[in-house]
Amino acid sequence: MxxxxxxxxxxxxxxxxxxxxxxxxxxxxxxxxxxxxxxxxxxxxxxxxxxxxxxxxxxxxxxxxxxxxxxxTVNTTEMFRDFEVFKFLKDQVFEVLETYPRINIWHAGCSTGEEPISLAILLKEQGLLKRSVQYCTDINSEVLEMAKKGIYGLKEIKEYSTNYINSGGASSLSDYYVAHYGKVKMNNDLSKNMVFTKHNLVNGTSFNQMHMIMCRNVFIYLTKEQQDRTLRLFLDSLTPRGYLVLGIKESAMFSPVLNELEIINGKLRIYRKKR
Ligand SMILES: C[S@@+](CC[C@H](N)C(=O)[O-])C[C@H]1O[C@@H](n2cnc3c(N)ncnc32)[C@H](O)[C@@H]1O
Structure with a gap:
C-alpha cells in the first residue's frame, strides 16, 4: 500500500x-x-x-x-497567452512604439520563450521587428536555454494557432516555424534581436531605456515587498511614457509606484509611466 x-x-x-x-x-x-x-x-x-x-x-x-x-517554480507558459493583451498591444501600443528609431522591450520572467516569440511575430507583421531588441530574462538558466533554442512541441503549437488568430495575427502561425518529427523550430529571424540573460528580479539591477516591459505571471512567486521592489525596478528601467504589462491576475494597484503610472487598460493590466 x-x-x-x-x-x-x-x-x-x-x-x-x-x-x-x-x-x-x-x-x-x-x-x-x-x-x-x-x-x-x-x-x-x-x-x-x-x-x-x-x-x-x-x-x-x-x-x-x-x-x-x-x-x-512553475514555468508554465504558452504562445499568445491571454490573446486580448497581444491584440491590445498590436492595435493600440505598436503605433506608439513605431515612433522610436530603436524599440527596447524587456520580458522579465520569460520562461521558455513563448511570450517573446509571440511578440516577435506580431512585431514582424507590423514591420517593427528589425528595429526591436527583446531582452529576455529569467531566474532559471535551464528555461533560458530552451528559450534560446526556440524548439517547441508540434502538438502544443497547433493549439496556439487560435490564440495567434485571436491576437490579430495576419498570416498563419505555421509560416513561422519548420516542423520535424513532432517538434517545431521557430524561424531564426524571430530571435535574431533577442538577448537572453539570467536575472533575478528580487535582487537584480535595472535595465536602461526600456520602451515596454512585460512581466506576466511572475508576481505569484514574490512577496508584496518583493513585488514593490520589482515595480520600482521597472519604473527605473522604463523610458518616460514607457509601457508596463503585468499578468491579468496581477496588479500595480496597491503599490507605492501607482502614482507614477497611468492606467491604460485596467482589465489587461497595461500601465504607462507618467513621465
Ligand atoms: C509562470 S512563468 C511565466 C512565463 C511568462 N511570463 C508567461 O506569462 O507566460 C514564471 C517564470 O518566472 C520565473 N521567475 C520566478 N521567480 C523569478 C525571479 N525572482 N526573477 C526572475 N524570474 C523569476 C520562473 O522561473 C518562470 O520561468
Whole structure:
C-alpha cells in the first residue's frame, strides 16, 4: 500500500530555510499551499518517504540549484497567452512604439520563450521587428536555454494557432516555424534581436531605456515587498511614457509606484509611466 506523504507547517518552514541557506533560493514569499504541493511532488520524485529523508537529500546537494528551482517554480507558459493583451498591444501600443528609431522591450520572467516569440511575430507583421531588441530574462538558466533554442512541441503549437488568430495575427502561425518529427523550430529571424540573460528580479539591477516591459505571471512567486521592489525596478528601467504589462491576475494597484503610472487598460493590466 502506498503511504500518504505529508509535511507539517514547521517542515515546510524548514524547507524554505534550507533552500535559502544551502541553495540561495528564496521561496519565503511563495503561496504556502502551492509550495507544499510542489515540495511533496519533489519528495515523491526523489523517493523520499519522509521529510527527514528529503532533508538529507537536500543537505547532500543531490539536487542542483536549477533542479530545485525547476521543481519548485512553475514555468508554465504558452504562445499568445491571454490573446486580448497581444491584440491590445498590436492595435493600440505598436503605433506608439513605431515612433522610436530603436524599440527596447524587456520580458522579465520569460520562461521558455513563448511570450517573446509571440511578440516577435506580431512585431514582424507590423514591420517593427528589425528595429526591436527583446531582452529576455529569467531566474532559471535551464528555461533560458530552451528559450534560446526556440524548439517547441508540434502538438502544443497547433493549439496556439487560435490564440495567434485571436491576437490579430495576419498570416498563419505555421509560416513561422519548420516542423520535424513532432517538434517545431521557430524561424531564426524571430530571435535574431533577442538577448537572453539570467536575472533575478528580487535582487537584480535595472535595465536602461526600456520602451515596454512585460512581466506576466511572475508576481505569484514574490512577496508584496518583493513585488514593490520589482515595480520600482521597472519604473527605473522604463523610458518616460514607457509601457508596463503585468499578468491579468496581477496588479500595480496597491503599490507605492501607482502614482507614477497611468492606467491604460485596467482589465489587461497595461500601465504607462507618467513621465
Ligand atoms: C509562470 S512563468 C511565466 C512565463 C511568462 N511570463 C508567461 O506569462 O507566460 C514564471 C517564470 O518566472 C520565473 N521567475 C520566478 N521567480 C523569478 C525571479 N525572482 N526573477 C526572475 N524570474 C523569476 C520562473 O522561473 C518562470 O520561468
Amino acid at each position: 502506498e503511504t500518504l506523504l505529508e509535511i507539517s507547517e514547521d517542515e515546510l518552514a524548514d524547507f524554505v530555510q534550507i533552500a535559502d541557506n544551502l541553495y540561495g533560493l528564496d521561496f519565503s514569499g511563495y503561496a504556502q499551499e502551492s509550495l507544499r504541493r510542489r515540495v511533496l511532488r519533489l519528495m515523491k520524485i526523489r523517493a523520499c518517504d519522509s521529510f527527514a529523508t528529503f532533508k538529507y537529500v537536500l543537505a547532500n546537494h543531490s539536487l542542483t540549484n536549477d533542479e530545485l528551482l525547476n521543481e519548485i
